[in-house]
Amino acid sequence: MYFALTLVLAAPPLADVPAPRLLGELVELKTGTGTLYGTFDLPAKPGPWPVVLLHAGSGPTNRDGNGPLTRTDNLKMVGRALAAKGIAVLRIDKRGVGASASALAKEEDVRVETYAADVLAWVSLLRNDTRFTKLGYIGHSEGALIGLVAAQDAKFDAIVSLCGPGRPLQVVLREQLKRGLPDDLYKQSDTILTELEAGRAVKEAPKSLAALFRPSVQPYLISMFKHDPAKLAAGVSAPFLIVSGSTDIQVSAADAKCLGDANTSARVVTVEGMNHVLKVVPKTDRADQLPSYSDPSLALHPKLVPELVGFFTKSLSGK
Incomplete structure (x- = not known):
């Protein structure tokens, strides 16, 4: 999830979650600055299995897809659904989040390259596990x-x-902020974004924007702003599936088109009526969207898992 919408969400009460029907196995990854933690969702049938590393979005989103201000269980649902179809899944708490919180001493130390390096470490762990293909x-x-x-x-x-x-x-942040902020506050945020784009930290930000632009998160934003997803997508040679939701109010289908235009070998799918947290929400009004960010009982959009299963069954077949 991107930062802007996070600012307006109210923290929901925690709810009891039923015990998993599938085998969940806890896993640890030792790093030079602390231990990272995750959960395997493993198929019921005997392995070896293909395996998928599932990575959450921005902010304090954990391996289940939940955070202090959200409760969706969407990533947990994706993991278990793929495991039910014979595809193992590793869901992780990224550095600084959930059980991996102590692996990040200071928020200002993290960069997007930090998370990418952690992905490589998890990849090494998975490729050395003989249960997986x-x-x-x-x-x-x-x-x-x-x-x-x-x-x-x-x-x-x-x-x-x-x-x-x-x-x-x-670019995406500017879109979100322009929709959600009054003009004067948007102009202040635009000025801050311009400075961060140039690699310059900003000493002070309006209190109402502190959650997004606090000094400790600015180094991370600066690192993010250096990367163009479309340029990176152009370099992907592996089978590539790009999925968007038609009612996603955080990252639009236009973003999926940018990725697809950059990599014409990729398959681009827009799921009608799916929002950013992967649930069925037919409308884009904020009032219609917000309940799905705090109700873990809502199922995934029914067309999502078949798309993922079909893609991985074909692309991860064999050894």
Whole structure:
């Protein structure tokens, strides 16, 4: 999830989640600055299996797809749904989030390249696990960009951009902020974005924008602004699936088109009536969208999993 919408969401109450029907296996990855944690969703049938690394989006979104201000269980649902179809999934808490929180000492130390390096470490762990055959990647939202940054070195056998950006983050942020802020506040945010684009930190930001532009997160934003997802997508040689939702109010289908135009070998799919958190929401009004960000009982859009299963069944077949 991108930062802008996060600012307006109210924290929902936590709810009890039923025990998994499929085998969930906890996994640890030791790094030089702390341990990262994740969960395997493993098929019921005997392996070896193809495996998919599933990466969450921006902010404090954990391996289940939840954060302090959101509760969707969307990534947990994706993992279990793929496992039910014979595809193993590793869902991770990225550095600084969830169980991996202690692996990041200071927020100002993280860069997009930090997360990309962690992806490479997880890839090494998966490729050395004899239970798995070919390796795929799903990046949701900002996780798609992180995957594209890592892709050249990771050498994924297949990659999915799931509601991922196709334009530089600052372009998408400007769109979101222009829709959600009064004109005077938007002008201030635009000035800050211009400075960050130039690689210059801003000492002070309006209090109402502090969650987005606080000093400790500015180094990360500066690192993000250096990357153009479309240029990165052009370099992907593995099978590539680009999925967007027609009612996604955070990352539009225009972003998927940018990625597809950059990589004409990719398959581009727009799921009608799917929003950014992968749920069925037919309308783009904020009032219609917000309940899906705090109701984990809502199922995934029914057309999403068949698209993912069909893509990975073909692209990850064999050894």
